[in-house]
Amino acid sequence: MSPDGMSPDGHEPPADAAGEGYRSAPRGRFRNAFHFSPDAQMVTDGRGIILDANHAAAELLRCPKEFLIGKPLALFSVGGERPQFYTVINQLARGTATVTFETRLARRGEEPRAVHLIAWSGDGDGAGVRYLHWLARDVTDLRRSEAARAELQRRLATAQEDERRRVARDLHDTVSQTLTALALGVRAVRDAAPLPEPVLSRLDHVQHLADEMARQLHELATRLRPTALDDLGLEAAARQLVADWSARTGVAADFQAVGFAEQRFPSEIETALYRVVQEALTNVAKHSGARRVAVVLGRSDGSVVAVIEDDGTGFDPENVTQTPTPGRSGNGRSRLGLFGMRERVGLVGGTLEIESNPGQGTTVIARIPLSAPPG
Ligand SMILES: Nc1ncnc2c1ncn2[C@@H]1O[C@H](COP(=O)(O)OP(=O)(O)OP(=O)(O)O)[C@@H](O)[C@H]1O
Ligand SMILES: [Mg+2]
Known part of the structure; x- marks a missing residue:
């Protein structure tokens, strides 16, 4: 205990773990720092019962401070995520210094808020009374914009694949067909009548070019979007x-x-x-x-x-x-x-x-x- 009667971490220890003796903590400049911090801060006993909460916490939970005190902090968690709080409390009880996690806190009549929480354990009076400190930051807007960005990227990726699929199909249905027609045409000319050797070898060359172009086109279309992937x-x-x-x-x-x-x-x-x-x-x-x-x-x-x-x-x-x-x-x-x-x-x-x-x-x-x- 420090000379001004405060615990080393700036909180007056409660008379009992349920918080009845936890009347006016923190004090002095620590009290202002606690109460006017832009981050929501709460102090609970070792079982997670709220002993103190600052203005930002009351605002975050849309609850007057008086209503918060004496309630289990886990009560404000979205139902299915409540056990997470007790896991954290157990971790802190077993000596973990700090636990960081993300959860959703319920607000009456409103959408739950996504909250990033840091919890740590403080030894209040050196006599075994433990407080748990909770610092909560509302990350709802951040998570929403991340989700919107991911959704946009997903759509872009899908649109890109759709576009590739379309271009690959178009290449096959247009240029590729024309090339096949060209190759057939060359073969027809070649077979139509006896031709002088120089013309024949030129035609063979044209035939080879048409085949090579068809092969390259097929490879290009496959690289763009292989039909096998869909089929x-x-x-x-x-x-x-x-x-x-x-x-x-x-x-x-x-x-x-x-x-x-x-x-x-x-x-x-x-x-x-x-x-x-x-x-x-x-x-x-x-x-x-x-x-x-x-x-x-x-x-x-x-x-x-x-x-x-x-x-x-x-x-x-x-x-x-x-x-x-x-x-x-x-x-x-x-x-x-x-x-x-x-x-x-x-x-x-x-x-x-x-x-x-x-x-x-x-x-x-x-x-x-x-x-x-x-x-
Ligand atoms: N299998 C690999 N073996 C050796 N080095 C590699 C291998 N894969 C990636 N690298 C190294 O990692 C770097 C980054 O790879 P990355 O695919 O991001 O870019 P890039 O291949 O250089 O260009 P881009 O893929 O945009 O055409 C490469 O420049 C190369 O130095
Ligand atoms: Mg690369």
């Missing part, structure tokens, strides 16, 4: 992607799908994982100098996982900036790939891990839960 699902589309990539780059690639059994998943999850595999393979070809790549799709514990592992040069993920670098930097790299992968996976509630060390290859792991709704 056959992630496993088939990724298997094809890995095979095409390996043939194009000459890097040996092994593909496995574990626990899939040709199962389909929500389109946004399949698309996100497909795009992760696509970008990870592009990175392997661009940066790693790898000789072998293994791509594994797996389903376990209610999530779908994609793992892309290479035996290349590796890099230090910490050194690669977490934010995108739009445009081309001096070394000719835009560095949007890893950022884009993380964003995509995050939008469907998943996580992206990158394990890499210089000289030891790289493993990219995307994990998306199946049950949790996106966002």
Whole structure:
């Protein structure tokens, strides 16, 4: 106890844990700091019964201070989240110094408020009386704008995929058909009459160009949006992607799908994982100098996982900036790939891990839960 009769943490100790003796704490300048703090602050006893509350707390809970005192703090929590308070109280009782958590507090006649809480335990009088201090910040508006931003990004990602699907289909239905007609026309001319050798070889060349253009167009359309992803699902589309990539780059690639059994998943999850595999393979070809790549799709514990592992040069993920670098930097790299992968996976509630060390290859792991709704 300090000379002015206050506890070391600025609160007068209560006569008993239920708070009847907790009359005028905190005092002096501490009292002003407590009562006029812009953050909601409360003091409870060891069982979570409110002993004191400042103006911001009364405002947050839309309750006069007199009404708050003597009530269990958990009473103001949204029903289903009430046990969380008792978990925190138990943690503090067991000696955890500080607990930080987020919950929703109910307000009569209004929408609940999302609140970020910090709770810590203070030894009031050195005689075993414990107070719990609660500092609450209303994060409702922040969470709403985060949710709105995530929703907007999700819509943008969906719109982008829809657009790619449309362009891929248009390429197939228009230019691709015209090219086929061109190739057939050339063949017809070639077969129509005996032609001099120079004309024949020119026609062969034109035929070859038409075939090559058709192949490139098909590859472009597939990269934009493989029809297999919509028609056959992630496993088939990724298997094809890995095979095409390996043939194009000459890097040996092994593909496995574990626990899939040709199962389909929500389109946004399949698309996100497909795009992760696509970008990870592009990175392997661009940066790693790898000789072998293994791509594994797996389903376990209610999530779908994609793992892309290479035996290349590796890099230090910490050194690669977490934010995108739009445009081309001096070394000719835009560095949007890893950022884009993380964003995509995050939008469907998943996580992206990158394990890499210089000289030891790289493993990219995307994990998306199946049950949790996106966002
Ligand atoms: N498999 C890998 N092996 C070695 N280095 C890698 C690998 N994947 C990524 N990197 C490193 O991480 C950096 C960031 O990758 P990221 O995909 O974000 O950007 P980028 O490939 O350079 O450009 P962008 O993908 O935007 O065209 C790369 O420039 C490279 O240095
Ligand atoms: Mg990249």
